[in-house]
Amino acid sequence: MKYRQIKWLILIIPTITIGLWEYIRHVFLLPYISMTVGNFLSPVIIFAVTLIFLLRLFSILEQLQEELRQEKAKKAVLIEREILARELHDGMAQSLFLLSVKLNKLGKKTNLLQHEDFQNLKQTLKRVDQDIRQSITNLTHPSNEDYFSWEKQISYYLHEIQNNHSIHIELNWGITEATLSTKEKIELFACIKEAVMNIIKHAKTEKIWIISKETTNGWVCEIRDRGIGFINDDMQPRKGFGLQIIKNRAKEMGWEFSINRISNETIVTVKKEAKHAILSNFGG
CATH class of the missing domain: 3.30.565.10 (Histidine kinase-like ATPase, C-terminal domain)
Known part of the structure; x- marks a missing residue:
């Protein structure tokens, strides 16, 4: 049931209920019940119908609103993830790539390519780059x-x-x-x-x-x-x-x-x- 349909039902059910009750009372029940009793039963019937139907409609309406809120929240999360992934890619990932290039040039220039500390530094830089790229992948491709x-x-x-x-x-x-x-x-x-x-x-x-x-x-x-x-x-x-x-x-x-x-x-x-x-x- 759609959101708009529920709102209309909430508006018209009490009106239809009281109109139907008054018709039945005057056409069929007038010989059997007095006007005083009929007037007393009118709000009771409206209240009963409200409990039976309107509370259920309100529950459905709240459920639809919660689903809508969750969808908006998911969309907002996706947008934020895309922004963060783009910032990581355009910022840190590219900076690390340039740093790696400069580090290799420095190693060749100073003959440090085979030095243990230099290799450890390269491995650390490589791991950081892999972690960032994995983070970008996780941000842009959630599993489910x-x-x-x-x-x-x-x-x-x-x-x-x-x-x-x-x-x-x-x-x-x-x-x-x-x-x-x-x-x-x-x-x-x-x-x-x-x-x-x-x-x-x-x-x-x-x-x-x-x-x-x-x-x-x-x-x-x-x-x-x-x-x-x-x-x-x-x-x-x-x-x-x-x-x-x-x-x-x-x-x-x-x-x-x-x-x-x-x-x-x-x-x-x-x-x-x-x-x-x-x-x-x-x-x-």
Whole structure:
């Protein structure tokens, strides 16, 4: 049933009902019921018809409106994905290509092509380029309609990571999508990706645990691993700026970020309480 048809039915059903009742009452029931009883029954009948038919129509109308809202949301997501993919391609991907060309020229000019550090630098640049191009592919070619589910998007991303990096990731997700705002979903997903990549690059481990749950006043999310951890008591990472990026994202969202090393396990946690979200340490 179409949206416009439902609106018209909502408008005319009470009118038809009262008109039909008055016709039946005056033509067939007048000898049997008084005017007082008939006037009393009129609103009762209208109310009964409303419960039986109009509530059902309102339910259908709300369902159609929700479907329309979801379609608009999907369309908006597709547009944003296309814009982001184009920006990645025209910006970072092309910049990395030019950087690779300049790096090769520098290597030839300085006779460093066979140097181990130079080759490691080239491999790092190649991996970054592959990651960006994979991200562009994921943005422009979602696997299926269910990809719009944020939780399934996380699972899809982790599945790709496992296939590409030979690492096992155990996901135990307990935060419902309705609990998070759109902005929170984007930022929390970015924090998870950054934490996972930080573990892959530096922790030298074969397994990662991602655990999340809802709490009385919000939610908490943890990323754990049993890798090599940190080089001092200040909990500073061995390399890179991945954890600093997570910390900055958490600060911008009003979350609390922490990282701990407990029983040979590194834990990064994102936690939100009341109106503020807190990012706690997951194992790194």
